[in-house]
Amino acid sequence: MTAKVILLIEDNPDDEVLALRALKKNNIKNEVVVAHDGAEALDYLFGRGAYAQRDLTETPQVILLDLKLPKVDGLEVLRQIRADECTRFLPVVILTTSKEEQDMLDSYSLGANSYIRKPVDFIQFTEAVRQLGLYWLLLNEVPPLNPRSKK
Numbered sequence: 001m002t003a004k005v006i007l008l009i010e011d012n013p014d015d016e017v018l019a020l021r022a023l024k025k026n027n028i029k030n031e032v033v034v035a036h037d038g039a040e041a042l043d044y045l046f047g048r049g050a051y052a053q054r055d056l057t058e059t060p061q062v063i064l065l066d067l068k069l070p071k072v073d074g075l076e077v078l079r080q081i082r083a084d085e086c087t088r089f090l091p092v093v094i095l096t097t098s099k100e101e102q103d104m105l106d107s108y109s110l111g112a113n114s115y116i117r118k119p120v121d122f123i124q125f126t127e128a129v130r131q132l133g134l135y136w137l138l139l140n141e142v143p144p145l146n147p148r149s150k151k
Helices: 013-025 038-046 074-083 101-109 122-139
Strands: 006-009 032-035 062-065 092-096 114-117
Touching: 006 013, 006 038, 013 032, 013 122, 032 038, 038 074, 062 074, 062 122, 074 092, 074 101, 092 101, 101 114
Parallel strands: 006 032, 006 062, 062 092, 092 114
Antiparallel strands: none
């Protein structure tokens, strides 16, 4: 059985460090792959560019997706994830500072599994990450979702 990978798609270095520290503080030892923009995230998910040699049968257990990303924004990343047979059922948690109601509506319309506003306070953020880890990595059961693994 392969490790449960978390794909963190985050362009803000401070938020990246905060998320990684919160995961570590909560003893979530899963491998975390960080993509710093939407294009890099899509390359990782679909095995393109720098990730062309990646084993595509190994999919993330959960994707933590920021909305405000350079190159390709988070909503477009979500749109492409849901449009592809191999990734459409991957759990995607929107983790954003956006307080725009339209961002929330668009995220759910495109198939986000959850929408969480990033708490500014580290203690609150750590608790939010603990709960995310508990639910998405331990409790949630995902369907057999990768047709590439059926060979």
